[in-house]
Amino acid sequence: MIRRLQTESDAREILDQFNGFHDGFIKQLSLRSHDSFEKHGPGETEITHRLTGTFDAVIQIAHYNYSGLQPLDRVVKCSFKKVRDFCLDLRELMSFEWNIKSVKIQPSQRRSESDQVEDCFSLVLSWSRLIGDEWSEQNQQLLTFVEAEFEE
Numbered sequence: 001m002i003r004r005l006q007t008e009s010d011a012r013e014i015l016d017q018f019n020g021f022h023d024g025f026i027k028q029l030s031l032r033s034h035d036s037f038e039k040h041g042p043g044e045t046e047i048t049h050r051l052t053g054t055f056d057a058v059i060q061i062a063h064y065n066y067s068g069l070q071p072l073d074r075v076v077k078c079s080f081k082k083v084r085d086f087c088l089d090l091r092e093l094m095s096f097e098w099n100i101k102s103v104k105i106q107p108s109q110r111r112s113e114s115d116q117v118e119d120c121f122s123l124v125l126s127w128s129r130l131i132g133d134e135w136s137e138q139n140q141q142l143l144t145f146v147e148a149e150f151e152e
Helices: 008-017
Strands: 001-004 027-031 036-039 047-049 055-062 075-083 100-111 118-132 133-144 146-152
Touching: 001 008, 008 027, 008 100, 055 133
Parallel strands: none
Antiparallel strands: 001 146, 027 055, 036 047, 055 075, 075 133, 075 146, 100 118, 118 133
């Protein structure tokens, strides 16, 4: 089943369906650029860069903590379109802190390639961090995007 995310209401329904991805973890992540080289003239070295600043991202989240008994190899494929502002910082994160506490999808705004403000969504991951003998929550905006699909 594929669930499409285009509105704030879609985001709430999807996160409710997957229990906020609580206790899941990133199994695989890919980032694909829309940039390319193009022929600019008749000479073989006359090429130009077509730089878009836009990416698509696919994040496969291994997850079983929703809707009853699930197989242990369950993966939800999350495909994000028109991605910008990608940042994944796993420095100093220990393996026992790696599971996702929650995923948040929030309405946001970002600067477009034409330097205008555009509406988008922000994908925020939360992890629990053990600092000394105290647990704390660490939030990280992973990316911004315009639309997404979630497939189980």
